[in-house]
Amino acid sequence: MATKSKKQKSLTPDEVRQELIKKYPPKVARKRAKQIQANTGDEASTPEILSNVRTIPGIMTMRGCSYAGCKGVVLGPTRDIVNITHGPIGCGFYSWLTRRNQTEPPTPESENYMTYCFSTDMNENDIVFGGENKLKQAIREAYDLFKPRAIAIFSTCPVGLIGDDVHAVAREMKETLNKENPDHFINIFGFSCEGYKGVSQSAGHHIANNQIFTHVIGLTDKPKEGKYKINMLGEYNIGGDAFVIDDLLERCGITLVSTFSGNSSIHDFERAHTADLNTIMCHRSINYVAEMMEIKYGIPWIKVNFIGAKESAKSLRKIAQYFGDKELMDRVEQVIAEEMPAVEAALASIKPRTEGKTAMLFVGGSRAHHYQDLFSEMGMKTLAAGYEFAHRDDYEGRRVIPSIQVDADSRNIEELEVCPDPTRYDKELEAKKKALEAQGYEFSDYKGMMPEMEQGTLSIDDLNQHEADKLIELYKPDIFCAGIKEKFGIQKCGVPMKQLHSYDSGGPYAGFKGAVNFYKEIDRLVNSKVWSFVKAPWNKNPELTATYNWE
C-alpha cells in the first residue's frame, strides 16, 4: 500500500484505468472499468459512465447510506423539526452535529433543535416485540417537552425488517395530539429511509424530498412579501455558505422564500410554492423537488452555482434575467461590482503561488463539479473528479435521463405521481417560461460535470480507497479533496487533503466572499511548510558517510 512520490503524468487515461483495476478479481475489474471514463472536453462526445450502481462488497467505499442522505443531509439542517431516529442508538448518535450545518434562528428564544439528538434507542425487546408503541410514547414525550411545530421520524435498518409502520404511527399521533391540543398545530411525518434502501445516500435524498413534498410544501398560502421571489434548492449551509448567498440575494433585492435546507425552517418550506422561480445548487440531492413543484404549481427551475466568483456572478445575472426587470439587473450588476475588487485583489496575491498546480475532487453529488470552478480561477487544473452518489445525469447531463436504465435498487424508491394543483397552478409562470425559452433562456437543464472537464482528465464514479491510493501514486496531485474518511490516509502520503463535505474547519466558500476564503485556504494548504518536513534531514541523503573526529 506504500505510495512513493513519483510523477507519471504521461500515462494515457486508458493506462491509468488499467493501473487502477489491475489488482481486482476479474468481475470487480469489469465493473469498475465502466465507472472510470476519460473526458472528451465537449458535450456531444461525452462517454457513458456507469453510476448509481451497487457498491461491491468488501470495497472500501466513500459512500454512506439512505438514512444518512435523508436524515443527515436533507432534514438535518432544518432547525425547528424534532427529528426522531427510530432505531438502535447508533444511527442517531452518528448523525448528531457532524455535518457543520449552521443555522441562525430569528430570535434567541426561537425553536432550534439542531443541537439535540433524539432517538427511540431500541433495545432487544423492541426488536422482538415491535417498536411502534415505544415510538408513539417517544413522540408524546417529545411533544410534552418541546411542543414543536413538527416531528419527523426516520426509519433505520431493523425498523424496516421488523415491519414497524412509522407512517401509520405518524398519522395516528398527528391526529391524536392535534385533537388533544386544538390551539397548537403539529405536523408529524415519517421517512422509510432504512439504510439498505438504494445503493447510496442518493436514495435517502429522494425519500426525504418526496415526504417533504407530500407533507409540508403548500401547507401555508400566505406568501412572503417581495418583488422577486425564489427558492434555493440543494444548499445545506455547510460552514455558513447559505448565509453568504442570503446576503447577496438580499442586497440584490431578491426575496428568498426558502432554502432547502440550509439555515431553514419548516414554516418556509410550507410556503415554498409561493415563489416565482426555483434555483438548484445541488442537482443530485434535490432535482425531484423542483420537478414536482413545476408540475404541481407551475414554478420553473434553473440550475445555478454559487461556488466560484464567475459562477456566482453568472447565477445572479441569470436570476435577474428571468425577472427581466431593468432595476433588478442594475442592482445585480452593482452588487457584483461591489464584490469583485476584493476577489480580484485576493486572486492577484494568491495566483502566483497556485497557478499550474493540480487537484483531484471526489465528493458528493455536485461539489466535485462546482469546486472545479474555484480551482480554475486560481489557475489550478483538476486531473480527476467524481461523485460518491451521483447518477449518470450528474456526470453526462440531463439529456441522458431518458436512456437511464432503472434497476431493482432504484425501483424500490417510491416515485410520486404529481399533477397540477387545480387552484394554485400558476399559468402565468408557465407562459413566462415559454416566452423566455423562445429567447434562448435555458430552463430545467443541467449539462453535467463531464462536458466541462478538460480532454484527457478522468471522471471516476464511487472512487474507493485502493483507487485513491493508486491515483496519488500515479499523479501526486498538489491537493486532493474528499471526505473525513479519506483525509488522513491521503495526508500520510504527504499530499494535503481538503474536506469538501464539511470543509474541515473552514468556510463559507460560496459567493464572492466564500471564493476569497477558498483561495486563502487552498494557498495555505498547497504552500504549507508542513509538507517539506515529511522526510527528516537524515532520510533525504541516507547514503552520506563521514569520518568523525573521534574515530
Place this chain on the structure above:
Amino acid sequence: MTLLRHTPTEIKERSALAINPAKTCQPIGAMYAALGVRGCMPHSHGSQGCCAYHRSTLTRHYKDPISAGTSSFTEGASVFGGQANLLQAIQNIFTIYEPDVIAVHTTCLSETIGDDLPQIADKARQEGKIPEGKYILTASTPSYVGSHVTGFSNMCMGIAKGFGSKDTKKTGKVNILPGFVEPADMEETKRLATMMGIKHILFPDTSGVVNAPLLGEYHMFPDAGARIEDLVQIGGSKGTIALGEWASAQAARFMDAEFKVPCMVLDLPFGLRATDRYVDALRKIAGTSVPYEIDKERGLVVDLLSDMHQYFHHKKVALWGDPDQLIPLVEFLRDLDMLPVHIVTGTPGKKFEKRIEEIMTETAMPVPYNVKVGGDMFLMHQWIKNEPVDLLIGNTYGKYIARDEDIPLVRHGFPILDRQGHQYFPTVGYRGALRLMEKILDAFLSRKDRDEPEASFELVY
C-alpha cells in the same frame, strides 16, 4: 442565547425518548478493537452506512485513517440474507488489500435477519476464499444490545476465540486486556508492565495504528498492533489481567474457562488507587518486585496532590461516559477530595450503581449524588440546572452544556472530536493521573484567572 435552550429544569420521567445519548452502538467498539490486531481489516457485515459512520467517527476522534470493509447490503441482501455479500467481500478484501486477518462483526441489520458469521466463515474456508495462513475472526454485535463498550468486549472475545487454543505450550507470559481506552493508554499500560520486567501479550493494542506518524507513505496496515505470533500463544500464558469489567472481563473469563489461564478483573488504571491495584496485580501475577522508578512516578502524583489540594477540595463535578472509565474516575475524584455529584452512563449494566455507591460511601463524610445507568446527557444537563457544578468531565458533546451553563469542561472519554492530545498522552497509570490532575487544575485556575476581581487577581497560585 443558549444552544440547548429547550432543556427544562424540571425533570420529567421519560420511558421511550432518548435525548443526547451517553453511549453509541456496538459495532464501532468492535471495529476499534479489531484495529488493535496487526494486519487486521475490520469488516462490518450490514449496509454500508454503518461502516461509513463508524469509520467517520473513529477518524474524527483519532485524526488518522481508519480502514474497514463493508458487506454493502441493499434490499436484496436484507431479504435473502447476506451470505453471498460476505463471501464476495472476503475474497475481494484478501485480493485487494491483503490483510492477514479479517475481523467481521454484525450490525443490527445482519443480526436481525439472523446471518450466522461462523457458518459463513466456514463456508469461505471450504470454498478456498481464505488464503493459507490468513484468519477470519467473528463477533456478534447487535446494535440494540449494550453499547459501543459491549461491542469492544465482543470483539475481544472474537480475538480470544479466534487465536486462543488450550493446547498451547506454557510461555510464562501474562495476557493484558487494556479495555476501551486511547492508543496512548494502551502504550502506557504496556510500559508499566515492561518496567517491571514482565513478558506480556497486550490485546487489542491500537497504539501506533490509530496514532501513526506521518512519514510520506500510507500503510493501510501499520507495523503496530498485537502480533499474530503472540496472539496464538494467549492460551499458554500464566495469567490474564483484564482492565475494565464491561470491556475486558468477558474475554478474560473465557480464556480462564477454556484455556485454564487464570484471570483477574480490575478497574481501568485511572488515578492513584486503580493504578496501584494494576501494579500490585502485575507484581503478584509475575512474582516480581516493583522497581523504584514506579514508586517515584507514584510519589509525584501524591506530591502534586499535596501541593495543590486546596484547589481540588470539595469542588463539585458532573461526569458521563463509559462505566469502566467512570468507576475509577469517580474514585480518583474522591481521592482528590472532590465531589462527583452527577454521574451518568448510557451503557447498561447492573453492577455500576453498586460500585459507585461503594466508592461514594467509603469515606467518613457522605455526599448526596445522582447516578443513572442507561441515562442520557439531557438528564445530566437537567441535574446540573438543579444542582450546579464546578466542573464537567466527559466527551466532546458536553461542550454545549459547558457553554450554556458556563462551566469548564475537561474532555475525557469517547468521542473527543474537537481537541487533540488524547491519542498521544495517556491518562492511565501514574503519568496519566498527573495529566488528569494537570487538566483539572488548568480548568479551575484558568477560570479563576478569568473571574477574579482585580484586587484579588494574583500572580501566584
